[in-house]
Amino acid sequence: MSETPTPPTGPDERPDGRPDVRPDERVAVVMITYNRREEALLALSRLRELPERPHVVVVDNGSGDGTAEAVRREHPWAELVASPVNLGAVGRNLAMERLDVPYVAFCDDDTWWEPGSLRRAADALDAHPRLGVVTGRILVEPGAREDSINAELLHSPVQGPAWLPGPALGSFLAGASVVRRTAFQAVGGFSERLWLGGEEELLAADLATAGWELVHLPDVVVHHQASTVRDPHLRRRHGLRNTLWFTWLRRPLPAALRRTRDVLAGAPRDRVTALAVLDAVRGLPWVVRERRPLPERVERRFRALEESQRTSAARRYVS
Known part of the structure; x- marks a missing residue:
């Protein structure tokens, strides 16, 4: 892995050290x-x-x-x-x-x-x-x-x-x-x-x-600055459902089973989680039709993330 670049000293500097305030059409x-x-x-x-x-x-x-x-x-x-x-x-x-x-x-x-x-x-x-x-x-x-x-x-x-x-x-x-x-x-x-x-x-x-x-x-x-105008339970329901759908759509079977276990083990055992799982199961016919397991070079990336996903406080599905 390459080294992280050193941040510039100002918000956006030109070579002469002055802020770059030109429009950027890119x-x-x-x-x-x-x-x-x-x-x-x-x-x-x-x-x-x-x-x-x-x-x-x-x-x-x-x-x-x-x-x-x-x-x-x-x-x-x-x-x-x-x-x-x-x-x-x-x-x-x-x-x-x-x-x-x-x-x-x-x-x-x-x-x-x-x-x-x-x-x-x-x-x-x-x-x-x-x-x-x-x-x-x-x-x-x-x-x-x-x-x-x-x-x-x-x-x-x-x-x-x-x-x-x-x-x-x-x-x-x-x-x-x-x-x-x-x-x-x-x-x-x-x-x-x-x-x-x-x-x-x-x-x-x-x-x-x-x-x-x-x-x-x-x-x-x-x-x-997280908005207070949101439904955290609905967001968790959709997030859990979509994580399960992605897992079933793209991960090889052993990894899909392992990741499903970890996702559900880390989710609260409540009505929101139950509804998310029900939503995901209802989508199984679509998942089966659209399933395309990742090539091994890409699957390695998601395998590498499993431990951090399992232990991450930032990625937990709570509301």
């Missing part, structure tokens, strides 16, 4: 939102202030709180896609179809990119043509505290090629990642069936199968 931002009008408006205000001045596509997933109308009124510079229904993560696929830039950063309505981070991600993607995803470091607000997942990303057990500019990853975090648009679209983007919640793992596996690499760069920084 990268756009896609944000999905649902019934979080004030948070979406604040997120857009922060995106507007970035030195990269990215084109922003915001997908309102059928909000009933006037989000779309408020975005039109207060942020006419942003491109709005007002979906009549909640598309979940697939809203990102819809936004991606409107873009022709090489790189796209995802942004949730309760996250924001640090100035200069989009430029650094684009530089890394420019420098490494087989790099498909850059996942940044997450700072939790208020207080800019290190997210507990950062240590796991930095010390990822996945073995990648020597040319990678940082630790290789098996999966990624959508709200903290910049993707190569052509790679994303070539593998079909996010699954409509998974909808939202742990939707990244299946996409990451398909990217790796297609020959793309995923990397963590700690000098690419995103801030996260």
